[in-house]
Amino acid sequence: MxxxxxxxxxxxxxxxxxxxxxxxxxxxxxxxxxxxxxxxxxxxxxxxxxxxxxxxxxxxxxxxxxxxxxxxxxxxxISTSLLTPLNLEIDPNAQCVKQEEKEQIKCLNSRFAAFIDKVRFLEQQNKLLETKLQFFQNRECCESNLEPLFEGYITTLRREAECVEADSGRLASELNHVQEVLEGYKKKYEEEVALRATAENEFVALKKDVDCAYLRKSDLEANVEALTQEIDFLRRLYEEEIRILQSHISDTSVVVKLDNSRDLNMDCIVAEIKAQYDDIVTRSRAEAESWYRSKCEEMKATVIRHGETLRRTKEEINELNRMIQRLTAEVENAKCQNSKLEAAVAQSEQQGEAALSDARCKLAELEGALQKAKQDMACLIREYQEVMNSKLGLDIEIATYRRLLEGEEQRLCEGVxxxxxxxxxxxxxxxxxxxxxxxxxxxxxxxxxxxxxxxxxxxxxxxxxxxxxxxxxxxxxxx
Structure with a gap:
């Protein structure tokens, strides 16, 4: 056009x-x-x-x-006779009028020359603007050819962003599941810690009981030993008394005069007393030994019972320690897995945000380029309208000059x-x-x-x- x-x-x-x-x-x-x-x-x-x-x-x-x-x-x-001066009776003011007319004609000719230069300049500007317009139209066509590529790239980025959002949702669900499992392990760990504390308290109580039993055993052993020593002392005392009595009896001669003339058999009496004392000592020893044996058996049974309880308690404590170690390892593993999942989620979020920001930047650049192209097109259209307005004015001036030329020609033809x-x-x-x-x-x-x-x-x-x-x-x- x-x-x-x-x-x-x-x-x-x-x-x-x-x-x-x-x-x-x-x-x-x-x-x-x-x-x-x-x-x-x-x-x-x-x-x-x-x-x-x-x-x-x-x-x-x-x-x-x-x-x-x-x-x-x-x-x-022309004949040379024209060089002779003639008396033509010319008005002297005619020369001034002619000079003024010549100056006016020169001015008008200068204006017309400027008009021609302006026309040429406007033609050059018109060609330059046409070249620019064609260049921008071609560039716009190229950009329009690139629009499907950018749209495809933006669609791909949106699809990737949707995949990242889906992965983030899945990872969030997995994270929630892991957190629930971790909470369960924490509860179990707290329960085991409570059980361990209870077991330790029971162990302390049992240890106190064992200590008390051991002290009682020590006291009983000391009592048994003291009683044994006392029995030995009494035995030796009684034996010494018997020996002394026997020596007195053997060294003393007693003369008893009885009316009935009966003889006192001291040997039988001593033997009877000795037998009584021996029987008492034997019974006391048997009772002491039986009491000691019963107490020892009781203490042994108590020691065995408390030892078995202590062994079971130690086994339970060892089992609890092993369970605590296992739960601690599982908790550490869950923490590591949780940190890895959190890092993966953060990385996925960062990648998604980076991809979205990149897509937004590219979309903003495309919109800016499109806006700039529209502004350039508007400037070109405005310049083209100005050129067309200038052209319209020049066309009007040309038509005016044409009418003036035709009118002057008619007046010249009619003038006599x-x-x-x-x-x-x-x-x-x-x-x-x-x-x-x-x-x-x-x-x-x-x-x-x-x-x-x-x-x-x-x-x-x-x-x-x-x-x-x-x-x-x-x-x-x-x-």
């Missing part, structure tokens, strides 16, 4: 230039014939001839330049009056034609012809598009 607009602008400008060239050529030919006719009327005694411009020569000169500039007019033959022509040569390469018309005043004009090449500028007496006339002057410049 922009290319078509640029081609249309170029075509309109060429058509405008061709129209200006054609009308300028026609005007120059008309002016030449008109000037020849006027000179022949006012100066019949001067042989003035003029050779019309060659259209072929003009076309060849036009094709040799970029803006179809007219070739210089053919040389005119005396013409004063001055032909001179210049090295500046300028062709100027001024024509002043005001009511019934005589028409004066001057034509300066010389070889020319370059740009073409056309100005009218209108100072601005508003239509305010500052004079009916017209200038065609080839520079």
């Amino acid at each position: 922009k290319k078509c607009i640029s081609e249309m602008d170029t075509l309109v400008f060429k058509m405008f230039h061709n129209e200006v060239t054609r009308r300028t050529h026609t005007r120059m030919c008309t002016r030449t014939h008109f000037y020849t006719y006027t000179l022949s009327v006012y100066y019949p005694h001067v042989p003035f001839t003029h050779t019309p411009l060659s259209m072929t020569h003009c076309r060849s000169r036009t094709s040799s330049t970029s803006l179809d500039i007219l070739s210089p007019p053919c040389p005119s033959t 009056g005396a013409v004063n022509v001055c032909v001179s040569s210049s090295r500046g390469g300028v062709v100027c034609g001024d024509l002043c018309v005001s009511g019934s005043r005589p028409v004066t004009g001057s034509v300066c012809s010389a070889p020319c090449s370059g740009n073409v500028a056309v100005s009218t007496g209108l100072c601005a598009p508003c239509g305010q006339t500052c004079g009916s002057s017209r200038s065609v410049r080839f520079a």
Whole structure:
């Protein structure tokens, strides 16, 4: 579309230039014939001839330049008698008016040249903007081709994030299960610790009982030993008494006089007493030995019973120690597994967060690039609208100049009056034609012809598009 607009602008400008060239050529030919006719009327005694411009020569000169500039007019033959001063009764203010008109025409020509430069600059800017627009459109197409890839990548990342969330849920359930198992082990461990404390308390109580039994045993053994020593002492005492008594009996002679003349058998009495004492000692010894044996048996049974209880208690304590060690190892293993699971969950969460943050960053970058592309597109569209507005203004100015040229041409064709022509040569390469018309005043004009090449500028007496006339002057410049 922009290319078509640029081609249309170029075509309109060429058509405008061709129209200006054609009308300028026609005007120059008309002016030449008109000037020849006027000179022949006012100066019949001067042989003035003029050779019309060659259209072929003009076309060849036009094709040799970029803006179809007219070739210089053919040389005119002028008599030397024209050098003699003539009394033409010309108004002295006409020269000042002409000078002012020339200055105005130069100003208008400068404006027209600036307008041409502005048109060229705007065409260059239009081409540059078209290139930028095409570049951004191509880049947008490339980005649009990359959009499915980014969408696929984002979908993959979302799928991975969902998998990570599912894994985190599964790991969370496993962690809850492990925590429940750990709580169970903790409860069992606390129960075992309580049982151990109870067993230790029982062991302390049993140890106290054993100590008491051992002390009682020691006391009983001491009592048995004391009683044995006492029995031995009494035995020795009794034996000594018996021996002493026997010695007294054996050394003492007793004479008893009885009335009945009966003899006292002391040996039988002593033997009987001795037998009684022996029986008492034997019974006491038997009783003491039986009591000692019963007490010893009782103490042995108590010691055996307490020893068995102590052995069972020690076995239970050892079993509890082994169970405590096993539970401690299981707790440590559960703690290690729990720490590993927590580390895995944390790592999974970090990876998921990193993946989500990366996806968000890439999505933000894509959105930023899209927003930037939209902003660039909006800037380009705004610049294009400005260029189109400038083009519209230039088209309006071109149409205004065209209407002005047509109106000036019609006024030139309709205007009739005396013409004063001055032909001179210049090295500046300028062709100027001024024509002043005001009511019934005589028409004066001057034509300066010389070889020319370059740009073409056309100005009218209108100072601005508003239509305010500052004079009916017209200038065609080839520079």
